[in-house]
């Protein structure tokens with residue numbers, strides 16, 4: 125029998141191996157935190173979960189709503205920006221370029237404050253949910269633009285020539301070659317970006333959007349149970365992000381056909 | 384098939400590649416040979432309607448090659464292309480690479496397109512490979528799938544651009560044998576090739592392209608045994624230098 129903790133020469137693990145090793149790693153991580161709690165002399169108390177379960181559920185729901193709305197809106201922003209970065213109209217190209225650089229080069233926290241207290245006040249964006257979604261979308265749109273631009277530039281000219289050679293019209297080339305190849309190349313990273321949006325939405329707590337993080341902060345303030353609430357907070361984000369990362373991996377495996 | 388070229392000239396961003404090619408003949412099997420960078424691929428793309436020449440006209444079977452739109456797509460669809468690296472669609476299986484153009488371009492029903500694809504894969508010894516994507520195939524298998532895709536709609540003529548130059552000797556033979564069988568079955572083709580044995584024995588005519596000009600053209604037996612121009616003599620001499 126082969127060593128349960130070593131993958132085969134092809135780098136693959138059998139399901140039994142994967143399960144055993146994962147269990148071991150999880151036990152080690154949990155053990156480390158358990159030990160740390162014990163050494164710091166903290167008794168973990170999770171009673172507040174039952175007490176505040178409706179508020180926690182509401183916060184979780186709002187986080188999901190913000191994230192989904194932001195994903196959609198950030199794709200609406202990111203796609204044209206990706207195309208615009210290759211535009212022959214120079215002001216359009218440089219505007220898109222500047223947008224991506226500004227957003228990627230500054231912390232989200234600064235963007236949230238600047239947008240909410242300056243732009244939001246000036247233009248009358250009072251609704252915190254709407255403001256939150258807009259800020260998060262503008263932020264994430266720059267990353268999506270980069271993802272899409274990467275897939276666009278990896279589209280190989282040989283594929284387009286082959287499409288013309290078999291007699292496809294422009295519309296058919298788009299439908300049968302360009303879109304399928306772009307989608308399967310973009311989907312894994314795009315799904316990964318969704319996981320980032322979910323996490324990044326926690327920063328909206330600073331403008332008092334009552335999403336998951338803000339909810340837990342309020343609970344922690346009233347129960348003085350700092351460690352318990354943050355532990356549950358982290359666990360709840362993982363419940364959202366782990367399945368998304370799993371889907372992202374699945375897209376990646378399914379679409380990996382490029383040479 | 385009658386191919387007529389009149390003063391065909393091409394330049395990429397001011398760099399001249401073809402300098403006024405004149406040609407008119409009935410082509411059944413034609414090899415295009417010549418030194419690297421001589422403009423062979425460019426000429427093949429022009430004949431196939433993939434790029435438009437900067438000047439000159441191309442007529443095939445008496446009709447000028449259309450410049451754009453539906454007519455150009457139909458013209459391209461009436462020919463079968465094979466590129467140096469095969470040009471298979473990365474995201475499709477071998478079977479779909481053959482069947483998709485049959486459905487989308489040639490209007491075959493789903494099951495007929497599939498049957499035609501399977502029939503060709505079987506004939507080219509690729510039955511076990513039908514559901515694999517190009518990245519899962521060997522170089523020789525990829526080229527055979529590419530040839531299967533090119534012949535599937537029964538084109539007027541195949542245009543092959545160095546179909547074996549990316550292959551090991553073993554796969555080269557595999558692909559050249561396939562082309563010889565197709566020729567014996569009546570398929571017409573123009574092949575850009577560096578395989579002089581193939582050009583000499585499997586193609587009835589040979590065109591020698593050098594420095595953007597058609598330096599020599601004729602029956603392949605004649606051209607190879609009695610090269611007239613010093614360029615062709617030098618070209619063939621160089622090839623002999625390393626012969627085993």
Ligand SMILES: Nc1ncnc2c1ncn2[C@@H]1O[C@H](COP(=O)(O)OP(=O)(O)OP(=O)(O)O)[C@@H](O)[C@H]1O
Nearest residue numbers: 395396398400417418419420421422423424425426
């Ligand atoms: N898309 C392009 N843009 C600019 N220059 C090009 C392009 N395609 C080809 N050329 C140039 O045109 C010349 C002829 O190229 P071509 O590919 O037709 O030569 P070839 O005879 O097929 O050579 P080889 O045997 O190496 O394939 C070369 O100098 C090449 O650099």
Ligand SMILES: [Mg+2]
Nearest residue numbers: 423424425544
């Ligand atoms: Mg070439």
